[in-house]
Amino acid sequence: MKTLEQHLSTYAAYHRDRRNIATHFAGIPMIVLAVATLLSRPIIPVGGVPLSPAALVVALAVAFYLALDLRFGMVMAALLALTLWPAHALAAGSTAVWLVAGGGLFVVGWVIQFVGHVFEGKKPAFVDDLVGLLVGPLFVVAEVGFALTLRDQLRQRIEEKVGPTRGGRATYAAD
Numbered sequence: 001m002k003t004l005e006q007h008l009s010t011y012a013a014y015h016r017d018r019r020n021i022a023t024h025f026a027g028i029p030m031i032v033l034a035v036a037t038l039l040s041r042p043i044i045p046v047g048g049v050p051l052s053p054a055a056l057v058v059a060l061a062v063a064f065y066l067a068l069d070l071r072f073g074m075v076m077a078a079l080l081a082l083t084l085w086p087a088h089a090l091a092a093g094s095t096a097v098w099l100v101a102g103g104g105l106f107v108v109g110w111v112i113q114f115v116g117h118v119f120e121g122k123k124p125a126f127v128d129d130l131v132g133l134l135v136g137p138l139f140v141v142a143e144v145g146f147a148l149t150l151r152d153q154l155r156q157r158i159e160e161k162v163g164p165t166r167g168g169r170a171t172y173a174a175d
C-alpha cells in the first residue's frame with residue numbers, strides 16, 4: 001500500500017493551480033454527500049442497529065484513511081460520520097427528493113470539479129488511478145491542514161516532489 005505522502009503527492013501532481021484546488025473545496029464535499037445520500041437506501045437492521053450501504057462504504061473508507069494516517073484518518077472519520085446525518089435525512093424523504101438531491105449534488109459537484117481541471121489544464125487524477133476518488137476528500141482535508149500550517153513538513157515534502165501551487169500559495173499560510 002502506498003503511504004500518505006505518496007497518495008497526496010500523486011494527487012497533488014494533478015492539482016497545482018489554486019483555482020482548481022478551490023473548486024475541490026466545493027465539488028468534493030458535494031460529491032461525497034451525493035454518494036452518501038444515494039447509498040443511504042435501503043436501511044437494513046443488523047443486530048437491531050439500522051445500517052445503510054452508505055454506512056458500510058464510510059466504514060471501509062475510514063479504514064483506508066486510518067491505515068494511511070491516524071490524525072487525518074480521525075478527521076476523515078468524523079467528517080464522513082457527519083455526512084451520514086444529512087444523507088440519511090435526504091434518503092428518508094420521498095423517492096423524488098432522494099434521487100433529485102443525490103443526483104443533483106453528484107452532477108453539480110462533478111461539473112465544479114471539471115471546471116477546476118479546465119483551469120489546471122490536466123485531467124482529474126482518478127482517470128489514471130481510481131484510488132484518486134478516495135484520495136480527493138483526504139486532499140481537501142490536507143489542504144485545510146496545510147493552510148492552518150499543520151503538517152508543514154508533509155506539505156514541504158509533497159511540494160518538493162510536485163512543485164508549489166501555481167498562481168500563488170493562496171491556500172497556504174506564508175512560510
